[in-house]
Amino acid sequence: MTRMAVSTKSLDYEQAGQTYEGFLAMPEGKPKAVVLVSHAWGGQNEFDHEKAKMLAEWGYAGFALDVYGKGKRGSTKEESQALMEPLASNRAELQNRLKYSLEVAKKESGCDTAAAIGFCFGGLCVLDMARAGMDVEGVASFHGILGAPGNTGGHKTKSKVLALHGWDDPMAKPEDVMAFSKEMTDAGADWQLHAFGGVMHAFTNPEANDPDFGTVYDPAAERRSFAILKDYLEELFG
Secondary structure, three states, X not given: OOOOOEEEEEEEEEEOOEEEEEEEEEEOOOOOOEEEEEOOOOOOOHHHHHHHHHHHHOOOEXXXXXXXXXXXXXXXHHHHHHHHXXXXXXXXXXXXXXXXXHHHXXXXXXXXXXXXXXXXXXXXXXXXXXXXXXXXXXXXXXXXXXXOOOOOOOOOOOOEEEEEEEOOOOXXXXXXXXXXXXXXXXXXXXXXXXXXXXXXXXXXXXXXXXXXXXXXXXXXXXHHHHHHHHHHHHHHHO
8 A cells, every 4th residue: 555645844833922833744645634642741742743643544634633732842741741741730721722723733634623632631632622612623532631621511512522541540530431322411511431441651661761750652452542542533523
């Protein structure tokens, strides 16, 4: 099978006086839609770029967004936590940055329709895009943090929602999963959750190898989850 040619570019975008850094991967011809890629707690990196390029090979525009600001990246747990916490505790501001990133992604890709995928903290981000009623056809959370933001109660969720979850993830325990399922049901969402037994947090990240912290790469869960994603996007966009 011939791989589709992909073109890429980095681009800066500004909101409220702060510069953010996007990464756009485009397929040959007209994309089926733009799919945003939301980064984990350390900030946008090569992992997100590779996922954007993977999406372009599937025929979508892939846009790796940035909610921290250009050059703001964490290389340790402490640095990453310090970057994430201000937004994790101010979900309205996080949602504002996500909404603007969505507008930029649509403009830069030339696409009217969009979806979003996210990893770890990025999973929380894309779930908030659905919760807040942003104009995305669907979102997919990979080992995401599932806790509700507190400012979207009573909202109906028009986006389809896919959660890909490691059952042994200490950052999203079974009681969190049950609360999430109730939240999505109450929001009237078309939602699905795939749980992988014996799998921990960060299962798509080949560099994750810290069982004491709860982050462990799992190649089988990674393969299964991306196969599910590919089918999900085809359902959304044909």
